[in-house]
Amino acid sequence: MNYQRLYRVLLILACGVWPVSGVAGPDTAHAQKPLHSQAETQLMEALGLVQKGDYDSAISDLSDLVAARPNFRLAQLVYGELMVARAGGSAEATVSDELLDQRDALLEEAKSRWAHRAGLATDGKVPASILTLAPQYKHVVVADLANNRVYLFANEHGTPRLIADFYATIGRGGAGKQKEGDMRTPVGVYHITRFINDNSLPEIYGVGALPVNYPNALDRKRGRTGYGIWLHGVPRATYSRSPRASEGCVVIANDDFTTIFEHVTPGRTPVVMTDGMKWISVAEATRQRDSLLAAIESWRQSWQAIDTDALVAYYAPDFISDEGLDKAEMTAHKKAVNSAKTRISVTLDQMSMFRYPGEQDMAKVTFNQDYNSNNYNGESRKTQYWQREEDGRWQIVLETEEN
Numbered sequence: 001m002n003y004q005r006l007y008r009v010l011l012i013l014a015c016g017v018w019p020v021s022g023v024a025g026p027d028t029a030h031a032q033k034p035l036h037s038q039a040e041t042q043l044m045e046a047l048g049l050v051q052k053g054d055y056d057s058a059i060s061d062l063s064d065l066v067a068a069r070p071n072f073r074l075a076q077l078v079y080g081e082l083m084v085a086r087a088g089g090s091a092e093a094t095v096s097d098e099l100l101d102q103r104d105a106l107l108e109e110a111k112s113r114w115a116h117r118a119g120l121a122t123d124g125k126v127p128a129s130i131l132t133l134a135p136q137y138k139h140v141v142v143a144d145l146a147n148n149r150v151y152l153f154a155n156e157h158g159t160p161r162l163i164a165d166f167y168a169t170i171g172r173g174g175a176g177k178q179k180e181g182d183m184r185t186p187v188g189v190y191h192i193t194r195f196i197n198d199n200s201l202p203e204i205y206g207v208g209a210l211p212v213n214y215p216n217a218l219d220r221k222r223g224r225t226g227y228g229i230w231l232h233g234v235p236r237a238t239y240s241r242s243p244r245a246s247e248g249c250v251v252i253a254n255d256d257f258t259t260i261f262e263h264v265t266p267g268r269t270p271v272v273m274t275d276g277m278k279w280i281s282v283a284e285a286t287r288q289r290d291s292l293l294a295a296i297e298s299w300r301q302s303w304q305a306i307d308t309d310a311l312v313a314y315y316a317p318d319f320i321s322d323e324g325l326d327k328a329e330m331t332a333h334k335k336a337v338n339s340a341k342t343r344i345s346v347t348l349d350q351m352s353m354f355r356y357p358g359e360q361d362m363a364k365v366t367f368n369q370d371y372n373s374n375n376y377n378g379e380s381r382k383t384q385y386w387q388r389e390e391d392g393r394w395q396i397v398l399e400t401e402e403n
Contacts, residue, residue, distance in 0.1 A: 037166055037256055039069050039239065043078065044117045047110075050082070058082060072239035074106045074113075105242035112148040112243050113167050122162060125279035127151070129189070129272045131289040131353035131363070132158045139263045140270045141192075141231070143168060143250050144277035145175035145185050148243045150231075150252055151277075152260055159282060163263075166256035169241040171248040175275040176358065177214070180226040185248050186214045187275050187358035191403050192231070194266045206233020207254045208261060212271050217400040218356070218364075218385055221320060231271065233257040274357035289353055292363055292386060295394035296348070304346050308338045315396050316387055322400035345372040361388040366403060 042065045049058035062079040069075060127142050133155040140160055142151040150168045153160035173183035190212035198207045209232035215224050226248065233254040234241055240253050250273070252260070263269075295314070302310035312331045319327040338344075351367040363386045371378050385398040 037253060039065065039072055039075070039253075039255075040113060040167060043072070043075050044113065046078065047114060055082060055086070059086065069239055071237055073102065074109050074240070077103065077106050078110070102242070105245075108243050109167070109240065116147060116149055116165075116167070122279055125281055126160050126285050127153075127272070127274075128278040128280045128285070129274055129355050129357050130160050131285050131292065131355060132351070133160060133270075134158075134350040134352040134366070136268065136350050137270060137352060138265065140272065141260060141264065142272045142274065142277070143170075143185075143231075144274060145170045145187065145250075146274075146276040149277070150250060150256070150260070152263055154263075159285070164259060166252050166259075167240060169243060169245050169251040171246050172244050173248075174244065175273075177226055177229070177248055178224055182226070183247055185246070185250060185273060186219065186224070186226075186229055187273050188214070188216060188219060189354045189356060189364045190214055190216060190229075190271045190273065192264055192266050192269045192271060195261065196230075198233075201232075203235050205230070206235060207257055208233060210261065210264065210266065213403070217322070217383065217398055217402050218359075221398055231257070231260070270352070270354070272354060272357065288355070292353055292365070292394060295386065296351075296365065296384075299396070300346050300348060304344050306338050306341050306344055308335050314394075316389075319395075319397055319399070321398075322402070340375060341373050343374045346370070356385065359387075362386065362397070363388075363394075 042061060046058045046061045046065070049055070049061065059079070059082050062075060062082065065075050066072065066079050129142065130140060130153070133140060135155070135158075137155050139155060140153045142153065143149070144151065148168050148170065150166050151162060152164040152166075154163050155161075171177070171183045171185040175185050175187055177184040177186035192210045193213050194211060196205075196209040196211065198205065201209060209230040211228070211230045214229040215226065228248075230249045232249055232251060234251060236254065241251055245251070299311065299314040302314065308331075312327070312334060315327050315330065317327060319330065321330055325333065347370040348367045349370075351365065354364045356362040356364050365384045365386060367382055369380050369382045371380070380401055381403065383400050383402055384396050386394045387397045388394050
């Protein structure tokens with residue numbers, strides 16, 4: 001049995017984190033006990049058995065897996081390689097031509113899946129991109145594009161709690177969409193706009209799709225173009241796709257899509273897409289939140305005090321409004337409006353704060369605004385993009401009524 005060849009070829013080449021004996025297998029006992037895809041868990045456990053030298057148990061477990069999931073091509077390849085090693089033959093004898101043609105992509109998938117299992121240990125930490133969540137957001141989705149992973153979090157009193165994570169495919173061009181047709185997946189903070197049932201979709205989208213609002217206001221300010229960025233499933237003939245295989249969408253297994261769909265609210269649930277996941281302590285997230293919140297509160301108080309000069313000082317020189325007003329135009333407008341005010345009351349609630357991925361020291365803040373004055377009352381949903389300057393001051397670079 002040529003098991004040592006398999007160990008070196010499959011495990012080292014595919015998942016280079018295993019070059020020496022004695023390395024621990026996948027760490028599946030995370031403190032937060034997230035839900036994983038059952039099929040992926042079975043595959044990772046089988047690979048762990050191979051690493052430990054328990055090849056017969058791995059073959060037995062994989063036999064059950066491929067019988068239950070005949071469309072899981074990576075599992076089929078690993079099972080075929082193990083059978084080859086046991087028989088002492090060549091891969092071509094037991095593995096289909098289709099799998100052999102896809103071997104490089106499948107090994108990249110194996111590497112991505114194993115690296116996640118071997119490396120994730122959140123230990124009560126939270127994503128650096130989420131500072132606080134409003135009560136209206138029951139869940140939030142985070143896509144780690146660099147590591148082909150989608151995380152599902154529950155909102156626990158404003159703090160995200162990890163409840164599930166899944167392998168994902170991203171755009172063929174990688175992360176950081178800039179223009180239509182570049183095959184890249186965007187980096188930013190979005191929200192799910194609607195659900196599209198599989199009855200209305202071609203088979204390539206699997207059991208359904210959840211479009212997000214790319215390009216958002218910041219994307220448009222940055223000159224980014226394109227459309228049709230979705231979180232969706234896969235054709236039923238396959239279990240998963242290679243790490244970079246979409247035209248820019250985030251693609252997950254159909255079972256995983258169903259799990260996420262059961263927890264999201266179209267038109268509301270945030271989706272954070274980041275090119276590399278960073279985890280920080282809850283204490284650090286609180287510190288960053290409070291720093292930004294202090295600036296927002298001072299902005300609100302300046303407005304409420306009808307101190308227009310203090311108010312417009314919170315807007316960056318390159319500020320732009322939803323209506324296309326620059327800072328000079330906005331300042332003139334504020335002064336004209338406030339000249340007729342004798343009383344202003346501004347109340348903010350349902351506030352969420354996100355550190356904006358892909359931008360230097362930027363945060364996206366969303367909230368409900370209740371404005372009352374002596375001659376006008378109104379409620380609105382507002383989004384602001386705050387930039388922290390080199391001197392530590394926070395300033396608003398973009399303001400819109402779009403989530």
